[in-house]
Amino acid sequence: QITLKESGPTVVKPTQTLTLTCSFSGFSLSTTGLGVAWVRQPPGKALEWLALLYWNGDRRYSPCLESRLTITRDTSTPTDQVVLTMTDMDPVDTATYYCVYRKLGALDYWGQGILVTVSS
Amino acid sequence: QSALTQPASVSGSPGQSITISCTATGSDIGDYKYVSWYQQHPGKAPKLMIYEVSNRPSGISDRFSGSKSGNTASLTISGLQAEDEADYYCSSYTSISRRFVFGMGTKVTVL
Secondary structure, three states: OOOEEEEEEOOEOOOEEEEEEEEEEEEOOOOOEEEEEEEEOOOOOOOEEEEEEOOOOOOOOOOOOOHHHHEEOOOOOOOOEEEEEEOOOOOOHEEEEEEEEEEEOOOEEEOOEEEEEEEO | OEEEEEEEEEEEOOOOOEEEEEEEEEEOOOOOOOEEEEEEOOOOOOOEEEEEEOOOOOOOOOOOOEEOOEEEEEEEEOOOOHOOOEEEEEEEOOOOOOEEEOOEEEEEEEE
């Protein structure tokens, strides 16, 4: 059974850096072809794809946000995790952030999401 | 970069069929073969309904079907039910850029 769960701060101040962690189970990110993505959704608005980490370490980012995003794999913990950092947070970045399992061209399994509010 | 255009809303009566379109534009849509559709109920995470244009994941009702003609993909919901009322998003993955893009979503209302 594949599960994913997001964790991190629920409130950050403008200009701060957001760090979110995705803890997952039921698959290995070392398996050829797989990936873990981040998607966000501002309140009442559409989904927005942010970043994707592939099994082989390759990374892809949304062109609009590439300069602010970093996606990495954390191998220092007993459980497999993927970390997303987003710099220079702004109130417009207030959104629910989802961690998602990716296989081929689809986002198959989604975490429950974490609402991050940017406010001073 | 590519963009996906969906209608803002579609409605239908119980038992009817409705179709949501998703038109791709842009320089890197490629062959537009990795189109997927997601259903999202209020306050819930999105759920994969269709992948690779027309394939249903295990457990998804066969009332949901996908198709594509040129740069326009479509999601059809047959035998519309009250539980189908939700937001629906199309997405495209391009093997050239190895990125995803989402449409702006379509709100389905069951009258």
